[in-house]
Amino acid sequence: xxxxxxxxITEILDDGAAVAVAGRVRAxxxxxxxxxxxxxxxxxxxxxxxxxKLAPEESAELMNLWEEIRxxxxxxx
Amino acid sequence: xxxxxAASQALKRLVDSPVSVMEVCGTHTVSIFRxxxxxxxxxxxxxxxxxxxxxxxxDQGEIDCALSxxxxxxxxxxxxxxxxxxxxxxxLASKRERGFDARVVTSAFDLLAMAEGDPVKEVVxxxxxxxxxxxxxxxxxxxxxxxxxxxxxxxxxxKRTPPALASLSADPGLRISGFLLPGxxxxxxxxAPFSFLASDRGIPSVIAGFDPEQIVxxxxxxxLQLHSGEAALHSVYGRAVRPExxxxxxxxMDRVFESRDSCWRGxxxxxxxxxxxxxxxxxxxxxxxxxxxxxxxxxxPGCRCGDVLTGRITPHECPLFGSxxxxxxxxxxxxxxxxxxxxxxxxFSRRGGGPR
Ligand code: SF4
Numbered sequence: 076x077x078x079x080x081x082x083x084i085t086e087i088l089d090d091g092a093a094v095a096v097a098g099r100v101r102a103x104x105x106x107x108x109x110x111x112x113x114x115x116x117x118x119x120x121x122x123x124x125x126x127x128k129l130a131p132e133e134s135a136e137l138m139n140l141w142e143e144i145r146x147x148x149x150x151x152x
Numbered sequence: 153x154x155x156x157x158a159a160s161q162a163l164k165r166l167v168d169s170p171v172s173v174m175e176v177c178g179t180h181t182v183s184i185f186r187x188x189x190x191x192x193x194x195x196x197x198x199x200x201x202x203x204x205x206x207x208x209x210x211d212q213g214e215i216d217c218a219l220s221x222x223x224x225x226x227x228x229x230x231x232x233x234x235x236x237x238x239x240x241x242x243x244l245a246s247k248r249e250r251g252f253d254a255r256v257v258t259s260a261f262d263l264l265a266m267a268e269g270d271p272v273k274e275v276v277x278x279x280x281x282x283x284x285x286x287x288x289x290x291x292x293x294x295x296x297x298x299x300x301x302x303x304x305x306x307x308x309x310x311k312r313t314p315p316a317l318a319s320l321s322a323d324p325g326l327r328i329s330g331f332l333l334p335g336x337x338x339x340x341x342x343x344a345p346f347s348f349l350a351s352d353r354g355i356p357s358v359i360a361g362f363d364p365e366q367i368v369x370x371x372x373x374x375x376l377q378l379h380s381g382e383a384a385l386h387s388v389y390g391r392a393v394r395p396e397x398x399x400x401x402x403x404x405m406d407r408v409f410e411s412r413d414s415c416w417r418g419x420x421x422x423x424x425x426x427x428x429x430x431x432x433x434x435x436x437x438x439x440x441x442x443x444x445x446x447x448x449x450x451x452x453p454g455c456r457c458g459d460v461l462t463g464r465i466t467p468h469e470c471p472l473f474g475s476x477x478x479x480x481x482x483x484x485x486x487x488x489x490x491x492x493x494x495x496x497x498x499x500f501s502r503r504g505g506g507p508r
Contacts, residue, residue, distance in 0.1 A: 078179060079284070079336045105261055107291040108401040119339065119392055122231065122281070123259020124288045126401065127339045127392050134390030137369070141155065144372050147162035148153065 079121035159368035160192035166375035172198045177334035178205030178491025179362050185500035187364035200463035206281040207233045207489035211415045213446035214309045215239035218278040222252040230278040232256045237485045260292040267304035276438045277306045284336040286310040287401035290408035305438035314345040315425035321353045330374035335361040335389040342397025350383040359387040415448040418461030455484035467494040
């Protein structure tokens with residue numbers, strides 16, 4: 076029950092609700108838990124609620140970790 | 153070379169003595185099986201599944217409270233995963249088959265229409281889940297209070313993850329060398345509530361999301377920390393987790409809930425590990441309204457969920473696994489939930505690539 080699936084907000088409805096899509100699935104979600112929901116935002120949806128917006132990029136720390144992993148693995152990927 | 157392969161090679165270089173990493177979250181457990189990550193890991197690196205499935209840690213006494221409300225004529229609503237968890241007198245699903253009014257919800261807000269649509273009935277929400285799910289219950293109660301709904305109440309059996317980790321990390325019998333921390337709980341809580349694991353207990357801890365790349369990169373991060381001898385709390389869930397957590401969600405939770413002692417299946421009673429409704433919302437508190445007191449620590453005979461949930465045994469070591477206890481006829485909750493450790497082992501070890 077802890078699943079949270081990324082959705083893209085397509086429409087803001089009244090009263091803290093929004094329409095969001097994940098692949099071909101369209102859902103009405105609650106936006107009570109996030110700041111200024113906006114169409115186009117990618118949000119993590121858990122049990123009917125958007126729990127956070129997703130940043131478009133991986134963080135710098137994470138990129139550094141993958142660099143380190145590549146170095147350790149001796150791979151060139 | 154793809155990222156998962158690269159990370160598994162890096163792990164083979166880094167890990168040369170036995171290391172035991174607990175993946176706290178059931179969603180991690182399932183992803184680890186589904187992706188076959190175990191087969192790519194060095195043999196010294198053991199993965200232990202922790203108590204991170206909210207369905208599984210809900211104490212039987214808490215389920216029994218919900219079942220007793222059905223007997224008293226209330227409508228009981230719960231997330232679908234709770235329906236087949238056995239209690240003393242059956243499960244929500246078996247009671248529903250016998251004509252009791254148990255209903256599945258997919259969002260806490262479903263309760264509003266349910267209560268407003270049936271104003272003469274008592275409608276009770278069996279609210280379980282960690283800090284990922286509790287904010288939705290808080291939002292529900294704030295809205296129900298605003299609308300003046302009187303026939304709605306909540307059995308608040310939400311659980312707080314940090315006290316459980318405090319208990320596991322202090323358990324000398326477990327010797328956990330690193331924690332893979334649950335990404336979605338951390339989305340809400342941020343880093344601070346978990347930092348004690350590294351700073352006080354010296355255990356490397358990494359917040360990870362649920363795709364295989366994040367899981368293996370989290371394992372490499374832990375291995376690098378073990379190598380350097382310096383423990384820290386890191387996050388490899390960069391796109392979602394902010395160090396400060398989700399402020400709005402935290403505010404809502406704080407308005408509605410206060411911490412209370414709570415009994416976990418497998419871990420027993422843990423101080424301040426549950427969430428009770430604050431006095432302002434006590435009118436919505438089903439335990440008060442119906443004078444209920446969950447009986448603590450009951451377990452189905454023979455079920456070793458407690459040992460499974462704390463990583464002491466693998467499900468294969470439970471005598472009931474696969475014989476008396478299967479997903480079609482579960483004895484304990486760990487076999488019921490899709491994220492339960494026993495359920496995951498049953499499903500995936502049959503396809504090969506199973507656990508060791
Ligand atoms: S296999 Fe079944 S009986 Fe054994 S611990 Fe798991 S859920 Fe309990």
